[in-house]
Amino acid sequence: MEPNLPETLLAQFSDYLAARVGLHFPRDRWADLTRGIALAATDLGFPDTATCVRHLLSSGLTQSQIEVLASHLTIGETYFFREPRSFEALAQQVLPDLIWSRRADSRSLRIWSAACCTGEEAYSIAILLDQLIPDIADWNITILATDINPRFLRRAAEGFYTEWSFRGVGADIKDRYFTREPGGFRIIPRIKALVTLAYHNLVEDRFPSLDSNTNAMDIVLCRNVLMYFSPERARVVVAHLHRALREGGWLIPSAVDGAPPLFAPLVLADIEGASLYRKRAAAFPTPPPPPAMPIIPQPAPASPVEPIQSAGGYQAASALHDKGRYGEASEKLLGHLSAEPGDVPAMLLLARTYANQGRLADALQWCTKLVAADRLSAGHHYLLAMIQQEMGALSDAATSLHRALFLDPQFVLAHFASANLARIEGKRPEARKHYRNALQLLEGRAPGDVLPESEGLTVERLTQIARHAAEMIDGGRV
């Protein structure tokens, strides 16, 4: 395929990519851009690159075209324990401190490898945790690994790697955590089971959200991807990653992703020669709210039916929640609920704000009250299930989802969550059935509709996410 493109077309296309996809290609990176377009054009079925670019410029990008482009315009290259200083900082300080503080109470940890590529980063974390926590089987560990490229996710789900992925590690890791097979090494099931793979686009998907399990993280690794975004887009993504962290949580970018100002209001810490960023605790001044995700349509604001005399309390709390100021929101809601103990929308929001802070015991308590106040709301049982799942109470979560579906068999998100839960538990036929149900229910609906009980998830987006998740099962690799 002819890789040369007229400069005017390249300039136009790089502006267009920055606006639509957030990927940033200044003139000195046009050679990379041209190479990436050539590969994408082949994947998208165009006879040559110029036809591909002209078509995309004139007809607009579909979601799947965006994803094909993103996967070719960012390098899908990674390996185990890449950038060893970050892993040293995690092994020597960040994780031991976290493990020590959690050992006394919840015995839970939540870590997200955002833009995980083929999974090496997430499995490295799982290996590290296995080494640091002797009684790991008694812990509730979440390692969420997400990427925009379904092909990479499928490879991560296979967990099979060639020698090249091990260039950063010694033979002991390979011997202990992999089994040798012809042509490479396969991750052992115990470590694989610690990682949950999911499709997620950092630019387009709304987060943090309980629906995608992207809330209340202790650590987010987002390495070697922000550097591809335009500065404005990178700032928006960082602002949302900031919200996805618990207070005191850590964001770990790579050294090339950006300078410290990009990560404000997170606080820079130099540990073992690595630059890590930490979310301030409530005692520090409150950071400014993150800018809104520009592409996703904002859901209509909730219009709770509430007593007029306390409207200010609820509304102020809701505004704080929307800005990611969860601690302040929950304080306000507690005040409001002491005056209006039966206010269902306030209880619902309080359970969510606690869940977003990682205060799961409080979230559970308020969600249980919420369910007791209105047993017939499928949405309440669904929220309860999301909290129970986060707490590692999987069979309770399954029961709550069952109740939600009994009350509302058309509840798409509850089918999707049931599928995810079954997938985590290795129950493939059940997972398949629920993904199928969710996809069938989504079929007849307008793509742009925001799903009820979701935090802004559209029909189109959930359809894509559920399809990718179902494919991972149907490939028989989960």
Ligand SMILES: C[S@@+](CC[C@H](N)C(=O)[O-])C[C@H]1O[C@@H](n2cnc3c(N)ncnc32)[C@H](O)[C@@H]1O
């Ligand atoms: C170089 S790899 C980084 C892998 C790993 N984090 C590391 O540092 O070794 C970049 C990854 O970013 C993913 N990516 C690109 N744009 C993305 C987006 N908008 N949302 C999520 N992932 C994205 C690509 O598919 C690719 O897997």
